[in-house]
Amino acid sequence: MKVKNISVEELKEIAIEMRKTAVTMIHKAQSGHPGGSLSAADLMTALYFKEMNIDPNNPNWEDRDRFVLSKGHVCPIQYSALALKGYVPYETIYTLREYGSPFQGHPDMKKCPGIDISTGSLGQGLSCGVGMAIAGKRDKKSYRVFSLLGDGECQEGQIWEAAQTAVKYQLDNLVVFVDNNRLQIDGFTDEIMPLQDIEKKFEVFGFETKRIDGHSMEEIVETLDEVRVAKNGKPKCIVMDTVKGKGVSYMEDVAEWHGVAPNDEEYKQAIGEISGGLK
C-alpha cells in the first residue's frame, strides 16, 4: 500500500480547490448536486490525494485501489478529484452534464476514466464494491475498495444485503464511508425515515466501525491510518458526521441545496467563502 506523504495542511488547501472546482462545474452546468458534493469534499480529498493507490496515467491498472461512489449524484466532487489529479484535462469541468462529456450527470465508467463502476441508482453501489473486494481476496491482490454511501441511501434495503455479504466474506479490504449529513431531498432523514444509529447498525452486522467528524482533516487522516493496518478479517465502516453544503454558508444544512445550481451572484459568494477555508 503506497500512501502519499502529504501533510494535513496541504490536504486542507487541496480541499479548498476540490470545493471550488465542484461548485464551479455545477454553476457552469446550472445543474447538479452541490449539497452532498460539499459534505463529502474532505474525505474525497484525503482519499484521492493521500490514501488511494491509484495512477491517473493508468486508470485501469489492475492492482489499483477501487472507489465506488454509491451516492452517485455527488459525482461533481469525484470529478473534481479526477480533474485535479489529471485523469482528464482540467477544462473538462466546464462540460458537466453536456452532450459527449465524460462528466455525465451520474458516474459512467464507459465515458470517464477513473470511474470504477457506473452508479446513480441509490443503494446499488456497495454490492459492486463487495464484488470487487471478493475478487481482490480470491486473486490474492493487495488492492482495497473504498465506497461512499449517503445516510439517506442507507434507507435502501440492498445496502444491508451488501453489508452482510461483506462480513460473511471477511472483506477487510473494504472500507465503507457514510456521509451522515442528516438531509435527503425531502428534508431531514429523521423526519423522512429515521435511520437510528447507523454506526451501531453496521457494527451489529459485523463491521469494525468508527464515528468521526467528516470535516476534520486531522480525524479523517488519523482514521485512514488506523484502517490501513487493521487486517482483522472485518470490513470497516466509518460514519462521518457532516454538514450538507459545508463551506458555503447559505447552503449549509438546507435541504433545498441538494440538487440545484447557484446563480451568478450566489456562485461568487460561494467561491469567496470556500477560498477562506473551513471555519
Added chain:
Amino acid sequence: MSILEKTLTTKKATREAFGDEIVKLGKENKDIYVIDVDIAKSCKTSNFIKQLPDQHINVGIAEQNAAGLAAGLATTGKIPFVSTYAVFGSLRMAEQIRQEVCYPNLNVKIACSHGGLTPANDGGSHQAIEDMGVLRSFPNMTVIMGADYYSTRKLVEQAAKMYGPVYLRFTRDTVPMIYDENEEFTIGKAKKLQEGSDIAIIANGDTLRLAIEATKELEKQGISVKLLDMHTIKPLDRDAVVECLNVGKIITVEDHNILNGLGSAVCEVVAEEGKGKVSRVGVQDQFGQSAPYEKLLELNGITVENIINTAKEMLQ
C-alpha cells in the same frame, strides 16, 4: 436422420444442462464464477460448489445484491453467472441488471431455472411469463432459451465465451432431448429444423417439442411446414424471419406471455417488412396457478392441437 424423424423418448430438464456445462466451463476457466442465492440445489449448481468452491459465492436470499456483486466481479475480469429462478432473475434483479450490468455493458450472465410455466405446481407467483420480454428491452442484453439439454449446454458455453450481458432461461421440468450431442448452435442464429412452403412455425424453449409434433401431423395432412428453433430472441435472427416471409404465414410458439416475447419480436420484423401474417401461440396475458404443467399449457392454448388448428385457419 432428420430431427423430425426421431422418436423423442429421453427427457432431461435444461437446468441440468446448465449445471453440467458450468462445471466444465469453470474448470477450463478460473474466471468463471457462480453466484447463488440460496437455491443452488434447485438451480443445479451443487456440483460446481463441490468442485470449484473458490469460484463460488452464495449471498443468501438477496437477489439484488447478487446482481450488483456480479457487476463488481466483472469489472475485475471475472465472468460471473448469477443463478436463480427466472421470476427473480428478471424482476427482483431487473433494476440492478439495468443499472449495473447492461448500462456499463459488463460481462455478467443471468442464468435462470424455472422458466415459463415449468414451475407449474409452485403456482402463479413462481411462473416467469414475462421475463424474456423484460430483459429484451434492456440495451446490450442477449436473451436465450434453449429447447433441450444439448442445445442448452452449447448455448451456455457460447454465452460464457461471448462478451456482454446474457440472460439464459432454463426449464424446471424435463423436456425431450431433441438434438444430438454434436449439433452446433450459434447465439443469434435460428436453427432450421425443416424447410417448408405452406406455413412457418417459429418456436423456442420447452415449446419446440410441441411445434415438432404439430409439424409432423401437418405434414401427414399434406401441409408443408418450415420449422425454426429461435433459441435467441435478442438479437433476433432477422434474416431467418424475413426468409419465412417467402412462406408468408407464420406461427410463433413460446412458453411466455404473447406480449414482448418471441411472438412480439417476430411481429416487429414482419410489420416492418410490411408483408406476411403472424399468429402467436403463448401465454394469453394471464397469470398461472398451481396445476400440472400440461394443464397450464392447455389453459393457454399452447398445445399441438392448437398449433395445428391455427395453421389450418391461417391457410383457409
